[in-house]
Amino acid sequence: MTVDQVSSVADRPRSTANARPARSDTRTGPSMTTRRHRAFYMFTSPWIIGFALLTIAPMAYALWLSFTTYDGISPNWHYVGLGNYRELLHDAQTWDSLGRAGLFAVISVPLSIIAGLALAVLINRPIKARGLFRTLLYLPAVVPPVGAGIAFKILFDQNTGAANGVLTFFGFDAIGWLADPYARYVLIMTVLWSAGNIMIISLAGLQDVPRELHEAARIDGASAWRTFRSITVPLLSPVLLFQTVTGVIASVQTIMPMLLAANPTTGGLTTIPQSNYTYMIHVFSEYFALGRYGYASALLWVLFVLILVATGLIFKFTSGVVFYNVDPEAKK
Amino acid sequence: MRPQAGAPLSRRRFLALSAGGAAGGAAALSGCAMQVSTGVSGGSGETVTLMVKPEDISPELVKQAKKDTGITIRRVDYDITKLIAMLTSGNPPDLVRAVGATDAAYFAARGVMQNLDPYFAKSSVLRPDDLDPVNDLWRYDGRVQGKGPRYGMAKDFSQDSMYWYNTAAFDKKGLDYPSETEPVTFENWLESAQRLVQRSKGQTTVFGGSYNGQTKITLMAALTASAGGSLFSDDFSRVDFTTPEARKALAWYIGYCRLNVGPTPINPAPQGWDGPSYQAGRMAMSNNGYWMGGMIGADKKLAQVSRLAPAPVFAGGPRISACQGGTGMWMPRKAKNKDAAWRLFEWYFGEAPAKERASSGWGIPTLKSLRPLIPDEEDYQKRTLRTQENELKHFSVVSLSPYITGDGFESLFNQVTPAAMKGEMSVDTLAGRLNSLVNEQLKRGKEQVG
Numbered sequence: 001m002t003v004d005q006v007s008s009v010a011d012r013p014r015s016t017a018n019a020r021p022a023r024s025d026t027r028t029g030p031s032m033t034t035r036r037h038r039a040f041y042m043f044t045s046p047w048i049i050g051f052a053l054l055t056i057a058p059m060a061y062a063l064w065l066s067f068t069t070y071d072g073i074s075p076n077w078h079y080v081g082l083g084n085y086r087e088l089l090h091d092a093q094t095w096d097s098l099g100r101a102g103l104f105a106v107i108s109v110p111l112s113i114i115a116g117l118a119l120a121v122l123i124n125r126p127i128k129a130r131g132l133f134r135t136l137l138y139l140p141a142v143v144p145p146v147g148a149g150i151a152f153k154i155l156f157d158q159n160t161g162a163a164n165g166v167l168t169f170f171g172f173d174a175i176g177w178l179a180d181p182y183a184r185y186v187l188i189m190t191v192l193w194s195a196g197n198i199m200i201i202s203l204a205g206l207q208d209v210p211r212e213l214h215e216a217a218r219i220d221g222a223s224a225w226r227t228f229r230s231i232t233v234p235l236l237s238p239v240l241l242f243q244t245v246t247g248v249i250a251s252v253q254t255i256m257p258m259l260l261a262a263n264p265t266t267g268g269l270t271t272i273p274q275s276n277y278t279y280m281i282h283v284f285s286e287y288f289a290l291g292r293y294g295y296a297s298a299l300l301w302v303l304f305v306l307i308l309v310a311t312g313l314i315f316k317f318t319s320g321v322v323f324y325n326v327d328p329e330a331k332k
Numbered sequence: 333m334r335p336q337a338g339a340p341l342s343r344r345r346f347l348a349l350s351a352g353g354a355a356g357g358a359a360a361l362s363g364c365a366m367q368v369s370t371g372v373s374g375g376s377g378e379t380v381t382l383m384v385k386p387e388d389i390s391p392e393l394v395k396q397a398k399k400d401t402g403i404t405i406r407r408v409d410y411d412i413t414k415l416i417a418m419l420t421s422g423n424p425p426d427l428v429r430a431v432g433a434t435d436a437a438y439f440a441a442r443g444v445m446q447n448l449d450p451y452f453a454k455s456s457v458l459r460p461d462d463l464d465p466v467n468d469l470w471r472y473d474g475r476v477q478g479k480g481p482r483y484g485m486a487k488d489f490s491q492d493s494m495y496w497y498n499t500a501a502f503d504k505k506g507l508d509y510p511s512e513t514e515p516v517t518f519e520n521w522l523e524s525a526q527r528l529v530q531r532s533k534g535q536t537t538v539f540g541g542s543y544n545g546q547t548k549i550t551l552m553a554a555l556t557a558s559a560g561g562s563l564f565s566d567d568f569s570r571v572d573f574t575t576p577e578a579r580k581a582l583a584w585y586i587g588y589c590r591l592n593v594g595p596t597p598i599n600p601a602p603q604g605w606d607g608p609s610y611q612a613g614r615m616a617m618s619n620n621g622y623w624m625g626g627m628i629g630a631d632k633k634l635a636q637v638s639r640l641a642p643a644p645v646f647a648g649g650p651r652i653s654a655c656q657g658g659t660g661m662w663m664p665r666k667a668k669n670k671d672a673a674w675r676l677f678e679w680y681f682g683e684a685p686a687k688e689r690a691s692s693g694w695g696i697p698t699l700k701s702l703r704p705l706i707p708d709e710e711d712y713q714k715r716t717l718r719t720q721e722n723e724l725k726h727f728s729v730v731s732l733s734p735y736i737t738g739d740g741f742e743s744l745f746n747q748v749t750p751a752a753m754k755g756e757m758s759v760d761t762l763a764g765r766l767n768s769l770v771n772e773q774l775k776r777g778k779e780q781v782g
Contacts, residue, residue: 074780
């Protein structure tokens with residue numbers, strides 16, 4: 001159709017006889033926008049209801065408990081305002097256990113990210129039986145944490161464990177791995193053992209790095225290390241940031257390996273070595289051994305706030321070094 | 333305000349509806365949870381909710397209960413947090429397992445236990461005059477454990493300050509066996525443990541002896557009683573580790589830990605308890621009472637070299653042999669199905685299951701009339717029974733405070749004792765630290781009980 005033809009059609013007078021009735025402006029039924037809104041809320045509502053019931057409500061309940069001396073069973077509990085929060089400021093065990101949790105995060109998060117990335121780089125190379133290696137390296141991450149914890153406990157038992165069996169075979173003295181001061185190292189090993197999770201995420205990131213960038217670098221004469229440092233790491237930085245944030249959050253909340261290395265009962269708390277007596281163990285002890293629901297809830301709320309602050313700080317201090325392969329302005 | 337049909341769903345309205353839905357859901361869930369017990373009195377044809385551990389009632393026993401009493405057991409796994417949630421929501425189990433020594437006074441003082449005296453008074457199965465004194469662990473008069481109304485009953489028991497020893501380990505070191513009737517002193521026991529321990533390249537191949545009690549609160553209270561004192565003040569609102577008797581008890585235990593002759597809190601038993609090490613011949617002495625004979629008796633070779641010995645004493649101290657456990661059941665005050673629960677209680681503690689337990693050798697029956705069922709066919713059974721019967725003469729209830737749980741005490745105890753166990757803190761400093769920590773918790777407990 002030419003431009004003239006188009007304009008002649010546009011100028012043609014409308015026949016009233018053949019014209020379909022004009023669509024009414026007072027049509028019934030929801031508009032498209034309303035339907036879209038409704039669909040959105042319908043699809044998200046299971047999550048939102050679950051979030052309200054299983055996250056917001058318990059958190060609000062814990063917040064209320066944190067202002068009381070409630071212990072779950074005694075008849076004379078009462079409201080103490082900020083008393084529990086004031087108490088935790090002066091509780092040496094709170095600060096000591098928080099320090100241990102922080103130290104654990106500072107050591108375990110970088111180590112596990114480095115280990116996971118190194119494994120990912122290794123299995124990203126074109127080697128034989130790559131699929132088998134990937135499976136084998138990921139396998140520990142699939143083992144249930146309870147099984148892994150118990151296996152480590154057996155391996156590192158002072159008197160019957162395989163670790164000391166190797167040491168004594170070579171003429172060294174056995175070590176009390178599960179006692180202070182070595183228990184912390186076993187805990188870190190437990191975390192590193194399941195670095196397969198990080199490996200898989202890093203591997204996905206590595207495979208997303210454009211091959212032509214590596215080829216261009218190689219043509220320019222860049223060494224493998226320089227290519228890794230200047231191309232791979234910057235492009236992986238969003239993945240590394242994600243692993244750092246989730247790693248920090250998970251590590252300060254770690255509790256199961258400590259319990260399993262001791263005796264996973266309330267009474268078993270007592271056999272947790274001091275070096276593994278982290279913040280969450282302290283919370284667990286206050287809740288379930290001492291029955292101080294109010295105080296323990298205050299401890300948890302403080303941890304929640306500290307995690308928010310730590311996450312904010314990580315984002316703030318990494319904003320200049322994390323490279324996003326999408327131009328945020330282009331989307332506007 | 334009724335929303336118009338077709339009007340867009342605003343965020344505010346959506347959140348309001350979600351909140352309403354959430355509240356409705358919670359109410360519905362709560363309503364469901366309430367419908368556990370019918371509350372109808374009687375026995376046959378009813379359902380009773382038991383909060384127990386799997387080993388307390390096997391699936392076969394559940395079937396047998398139905399056959400014997402007509403009552404259906406709905407078993408809920410024991411979990412203290414679940415129990416508290418059920419008690420708080422007004423929907424408690426009908427019967428709950430607990431450890432008489434550490435739990436009875438704690439729960440009774442908080443008013444959540446049903447006084448069972450009226451039931452015992454009417455029962456032809458569980459007659460008060462037939463109850464072993466160990467059941468006094470389940471009595472509490474509002475101040476002292478061991479007196480007053482009965483709130484529960486033990487299923488079986490042991491005198492947990494006694495110990496088993498392996499004669500082969502003594503033979504290997506050329507040591508005389510401890511007497512099976514006369515107690516050794518704690519100092520002698522520790523000396524023997526030092527001579528019996530076997531080490532190689534930093535590993536303990538054979539533990540000389542293990543002495544950790546059932547829990548730290550029962551251990552320290554029993555040791556202090558053996559030294560002639562009391563760990564708690566008269567009103568149970570305070571502990572004092574600096575009294576000569578309590579300090580003696582504490583010093584002995586810390587000394588035991590420092591010598592590293594057996595499992596300790598800083599070097600715990602690999603499997604969490606002594607049994608596997610003792611069974612493997614890797615432990616010369618194990619602080620466990622008669623009940624461990626059930627495990628030992630299953631291994632004829634082990635039974636031949638095992639002996640049960642009386643609870644040690646402190647030189648010059650009284651001979652005391654307490655039960656540190658007394659595990660049994662209690663009935664919540666707000667249980668919905670009390671009569672049926674009591675019928676099941678009678679069955680469990682006085683009929684077929686009780687007889688089966690008595691004849692298994694895994695504990696002393698808590699009804700005097702069931703004593704003849706204790707196994708005594710084999711030589712080792714006769715010998716063990718002789719020792720045990722002699723020890724019963726020295727049984728006593730060591731009362732604990734209702735203001736702290738066993739787990740609570742243990743948690744505080746182990747916060748500060750590792751330093752002393754490693755020799756980094758003196759016993760006197762430790763005693764002061766323990767007083768401060770434990771008394772703070774006792775004060776809180778007392779305030780809450782009122």
